[in-house]
Every structure is written in C-alpha cells, then in structure tokens.
Amino acid sequence: xxxxxxxxxxxxxxxxxxxxxxxxxxxxxxxxxxxxxxxxxxxxxxxxxxxxxxxxxxxxxxxxxxxxxxxxxxxxxxxxxxxxxxxxxxxxxxxxxxxxxxxxxxxxxxxxxxxxxxxxxxx
Numbered sequence: 001x002x003x004x005x006x007x008x009x010x011x012x013x014x015x016x017x018x019x020x021x022x023x024x025x026x027x028x029x030x031x032x033x034x035x036x037x038x039x040x041x042x043x044x045x046x047x048x049x050x051x052x053x054x055x056x057x058x059x060x061x062x063x064x065x066x067x068x069x070x071x072x073x074x075x076x077x078x079x080x081x082x083x084x085x086x087x088x089x090x091x092x093x094x095x096x097x098x099x100x101x102x103x104x105x106x107x108x109x110x111x112x113x114x115x116x117x118x119x120x121x122x123x
Contacts, residue, residue: 026075027075027077030071030072030075030077031102033068033071035058035060035064035068036068036071036072037102037103038058039054039058039065039068039069039072040072040077040091040099040103041103042054042057043078043089043090043091044091044096044099044100044103047090048081048088048089048090049088049089049090050086050087050088051065051066051069051086051087051088051089052086054069069089072089073089076092076095077091077092077095077099078090078091078092079091079092
C-alpha cells in the first residue's frame with residue numbers, strides 16, 4: 001500500500017439518512033432565486049405587503065410577481081390574507097430568523113441596503 005492509499009482511509013462513518021435533509025433541500029430550492037430573495041427582504045422590512053405594491057418595486061409584470069409569491073407561499077414561508085380585492089403577504093414568524101440570517105449574509109446585504117429602486121431613490 002502506498003502512502004497516498006493510506007491517506008484515503010476513512011474513519012468509520014455510520015449510516016446516514018439522506019431523506020433527513022428533504023425539507024431543507026426543498027426550502028433552499030425555493031430560496032435559490034434572486035427575485036424571491038428580494039421579495040422576502042422587502043417583506044422582512046415592511047412586515048405585511050400587498051402583492052400590488054411589489055410589481056412597481058421589482059419592475060416586473062404582476063403575473064410574474066404573483067408566480068414568485070405563490071412559490072414562497074406553497075413552500076410554507078408566507079402568510080396570506082385577502083382583503084377585498086387585495087392580497088397581503090407576510091413572512092411566517094417561525095421563518096423570520098432563518099431568512100434574516102440568510103439575507104443579511106448575502107454579498108449585497110439585501111436587508112441592509114434595500115431594493116434597487118430604494119437605492120436609486122437615495123442617491
């Protein structure tokens with residue numbers, strides 16, 4: 001046995017269940033989208049947001065915004081409240097800390113800097 005072969009010997013790793021990571025994998029899949037991360041950062045900043053308010057802020061067609069909101073809602077990240085013709089979304093309390101940690105650790109610091117439109121308005 002060569003010296004290289006000895007370096008590759010693995011200590012005893014017990015059996016693992018890949019399914020234990022299923023829920024987190026699905027959550028991360030939903031979060032792996034810049035528009036959805038931006039929507040979440042807006043919601044964490046303003047708590048409850050009407051779907052119609054996101055369209056001008058994001059600069060996207062309303063159906064596109066609605067699709068992203070539906071994905072976040074279906075993943076269990078958002079609360080949804082209908083008032084007359086308006087739909088308001090907010091981040092579920094049990095996910096706030098995780099999302100704040102994720103968004104504050106982005107290279108652009110989404111929570112600290114705001115949306116692109118807010119940044120343009122500032123300067």
